[in-house]
Amino acid sequence: MTTIANTALSRTVEHGVATLTLNHPPVNALTPELLVELEAAFDALAADRAVKVVVLTGTGRFFIAGADIRVIAGIPSSREGTEMALRGQAIFNKIEAFEKPVIAAINGVCLGGGLELAMCCHLRLAAEGTRLGQPEINLGIMPGFGGTQRLARFVGRSKATELILTGDLFSAQEAKAMGLVSQVVPPEDLLRQAQGLARRIASKGQLAVRAALRAIHQGAELGLREGLALEARLFGGLCDSEDKKEGTAAFLMKRQPQFQDR
Numbered sequence: 001m002t003t004i005a006n007t008a009l010s011r012t013v014e015h016g017v018a019t020l021t022l023n024h025p026p027v028n029a030l031t032p033e034l035l036v037e038l039e040a041a042f043d044a045l046a047a048d049r050a051v052k053v054v055v056l057t058g059t060g061r062f063f064i065a066g067a068d069i070r071v072i073a074g075i076p077s078s079r080e081g082t083e084m085a086l087r088g089q090a091i092f093n094k095i096e097a098f099e100k101p102v103i104a105a106i107n108g109v110c111l112g113g114g115l116e117l118a119m120c121c122h123l124r125l126a127a128e129g130t131r132l133g134q135p136e137i138n139l140g141i142m143p144g145f146g147g148t149q150r151l152a153r154f155v156g157r158s159k160a161t162e163l164i165l166t167g168d169l170f171s172a173q174e175a176k177a178m179g180l181v182s183q184v185v186p187p188e189d190l191l192r193q194a195q196g197l198a199r200r201i202a203s204k205g206q207l208a209v210r211a212a213l214r215a216i217h218q219g220a221e222l223g224l225r226e227g228l229a230l231e232a233r234l235f236g237g238l239c240d241s242e243d244k245k246e247g248t249a250a251f252l253m254k255r256q257p258q259f260q261d262r
Helices: 032-047 069-073 078-096 113-120 135-139 147-155 157-166 172-177 187-202 206-219 224-238 242-252
Strands: 002-005 009-014 017-022 053-058 062-064 102-106 109-111 123-127 131-133 183-185
Touching (some): 009 032, 017 032, 032 078, 053 062, 053 187, 062 113, 078 113, 113 131, 113 147, 123 187, 147 157, 172 183, 206 224, 206 242
Parallel strands (some): 017 053, 053 102, 062 109, 102 123, 123 183
Antiparallel strands (some): 009 017
């Protein structure tokens, strides 16, 4: 296992799974500096061939409690506000388009920019007792890092409108019922469950994992016909791979496949 620590992010890599842990006391506020570290960490993970899946989590009772309110209070004009939103969106878009699966292990309070970050991950698990929401309206502002767009796509326009315009918080169980998270687990089991899921995905042929991820997430932005065409092209491309030959041969021979990711 390798371990790397930064100012507000620590990283461990084991069995093809990188675990990124946010550690910015007291509430893991999403500052401009943390955004820079987050982008740099994902750039490094993209280049690390030993990493096949990423787990993103926080420390203590907080995943991310939101943006640093002092930073927001200090935005001097609409131009600077727009630039800040576009910068955050660009980083979150990069995570959403990441070729390796990213699992958010939401260990606690997940508000504002924290929920926007979790929504750009590919899978989300939440600890029991977690509170989530987009409460920016209570500060006289609105979500700016993708919350108005991604939340509506996950839970539907009507429910997203209600949650954003009221700023109401909701529980992990409610998030699961809305389809926003896939699992709710005891807090003490969250990281183990997330890393176990990551290892299961890491054991698959990564060409197929990346193609499927691309089909799902790019296809969601297309019409059905265009999405189906994308799926067909990606499926066809995999048919030339050594992993396809190994996977089908292993199935027919009733043995475990040994994928080489090529």
